[in-house]
Amino acid sequence: MLDAIDETIVQALAGNARMSLKELAHHVGLSSPSVSERLRRLEERDVIRGYTLDVNPKALGYQFQAIVRIRPLPGQLQAVQKLIEATPEFCECDKVTGEDCFVARLFLQSLEQLDGILDRIASKAETNTSIVKAQTIRRRLPPFPAE
Numbered sequence: 001m002l003d004a005i006d007e008t009i010v011q012a013l014a015g016n017a018r019m020s021l022k023e024l025a026h027h028v029g030l031s032s033p034s035v036s037e038r039l040r041r042l043e044e045r046d047v048i049r050g051y052t053l054d055v056n057p058k059a060l061g062y063q064f065q066a067i068v069r070i071r072p073l074p075g076q077l078q079a080v081q082k083l084i085e086a087t088p089e090f091c092e093c094d095k096v097t098g099e100d101c102f103v104a105r106l107f108l109q110s111l112e113q114l115d116g117i118l119d120r121i122a123s124k125a126e127t128n129t130s131i132v133k134a135q136t137i138r139r140r141l142p143p144f145p146a147e
Helices: 004-015 021-028 032-044 077-086 111-122
Strands: 064-072 090-095 102-108 125-131
Touching: 004 021, 004 032, 021 032, 064 077, 064 111, 077 090, 077 102, 077 111, 102 111, 111 125
Parallel strands: none
Antiparallel strands: 064 102, 064 125, 090 102
């Protein structure tokens, strides 16, 4: 569990992972060495797994996003997973329960590109694709559990 200061540290870094140690210490009301020690412990406990970069896909030429539900044909689970892993346009993929085995997000420069990607999977899996119109909630932290 996290105490209130650890929660404040995590929330501050979630908003700005580039915040300096001095700024973070001022934000939480502790000394820089104290915050540094807390950060080290949060990293050791795997609460903080990394400090990340947020890149705008449109700036790289990716005009579309798609969510693809993938249901491998019998005996094709591993082959489909390897195809997904080998396709760089897939930026996220979750293995899920239910009718589908995978739910993946991919970036596309054009809608025509989608056919080429899905054609590589078609002989090994059924797919259901939705084009993302807008991302109404960007990735965010889950709520902290009440004590």
